[in-house]
Amino acid sequence: MRITQHWLNATIINIIDRTPTVREFELVPEDAGPQTYAPGAHLxxxxxIAGGEPQTRSYSLIGLPNTRxxxxxxxxxxxxxxxxxxxxxxxxxxRLVISEPQNHFLLSFDAPEYLLIAGGIGVTPLVAMADALGAHRTRTGVSVRMVYGARRSDQGDEFAYADDLHRALGTCLQRVNADAGERIDFAAEFARLHPEAQVYCCGPVPMLxxxxxxxxxxxxxTQNLRFETFGNSGRLASQPFTVRVPRHNLEIEVAANVSLLDALEVAGVEVLYDCRRGECGLCAMDILSVxxxxxHRDVFLSEQEKRSASRLCACVSRATGSITLDSAFRAIT
Ligand code: FES
Structure with missing residues (x-):
């Protein structure tokens, strides 16, 4: 159960393939034009999917807002x-049904230095940040760098938006090609930073x-490391599993293409949620047995909580086999 949500109809007006596996969609909401948003926002x-119950996905907004x-x-x-x-x-x-822009990944402009780190499709929220910080650097002289890891081989170049990023940041954009065996040395990157530098990163959970x-x-x-993830980057391939909820006397099969949160909602188990991206922790449920x-595909729970198998974030995390959960939801009166 989401606290508030306002859905809009939108029309796809253009589609552009940015890499062999990354496709851009231009959307115009009906009734009202695009609203402004801050870098880091998503829809x-x-x-x-497959004609079933509507499922929700989050996609970062590319680039700075425009009126089109x-x-x-x-x-x-x-x-x-x-x-x-x-x-x-x-x-x-x-046509698509979309939300208004939302932002859990706000960029602040009060740091003496910035480092952006992208992994693969995690580049998407950072395109607008690079644009905004490039302009901020021109005005103030603040230092801005970006390290971008992706794949490039004879099979294709997966550095989506590299031209946009290069326009914004020039030589301060460093590309790291995983197909060439290159890796980002995070410790070395952080050792170079000003003590009050801010780092914004987005990529798969293992990278984060x-x-x-x-x-x-x-x-x-801690407050100077800011990140966002995407919810389909687990350690294991998505596969069906069983979830039991004794409080509701339920046993539910979670299909490979359905999130645990969606499966629980369809079965009538109310779970509070907000981000649906594994970041806010609102959907975290107690695990009774596994x-x-x-x-675990979230970035909210601590490593200790994940290792202890005490809670999991139902919006993105999954399991193999079967798990038993406690739904601690209480209706707000
Ligand atoms: S809804 Fe935010 S972590 Fe699941």
Missing amino acids: QVRLP CYRIAVKRMDAGRGGSLHMWQLTTGD DAIKEAWIAARRP DGELD
Whole structure:
């Protein structure tokens, strides 16, 4: 159960393939034009995947706001939960149900130095940040760098938006090609930073875990590391699993292409949520038992909580086998 949500109809007015697996969609909301938003914002999109109950996906807004359209980009995930494949079937003129822009990844302009770190499709919220910080650097002289890890080989170049980023940041953009065996050395990157520098990063959960570990090891202020993730980047491939909820006397099969949160909602179990991206922790549920393996895909729970198998974030995390959860939801009166 989301506290508030306002859905709008929108029309796709243009589609651009940015890489072999990243497709950009330009959307115009009906009734009202695009609203302004701050860098780091995203849209939620309701998708009737395979004709089933609508499922929600979050996509970052690309670039700074304009009065013509919203821009989002979708990476095709052949082994994902079906959202990207649904999006890739759409054509110009098709309609979508979207939210207004939301932002859990706000950029502040009070730091003496900035480092942006992107992993793969995690580049999307950072395009607007690079634009904004590039202009901020011109005005103030503040230092801004970006390190961007992705794949580039004979099979294709997956550095989406590299030209836009280069225009914004020039030689302060460093590309790290995973296909060439290159890796980002987070400890070395952090050692170069001003003590009060801010780092903004977005990428798969394992990359963010490595960043958090290096940040903590460098004894840097927690509030200066800001990150966002995307919810389909688990350790294990998405597969069906069983969830039991004794409080409701329920046993639910969670299909490979459905989130645990959606499956619980369809079964009538009310779970509070907000971000649906594994960031706010509102959907965290107590785990009573696990017969299989947990695949934590959030960045909210601590490593200790994940290791202890005490809670999981229902919006993004999954399991194999079966798990038993406690729904602690109490209606707000
Ligand atoms: S709804 Fe925010 S972590 Fe799940």
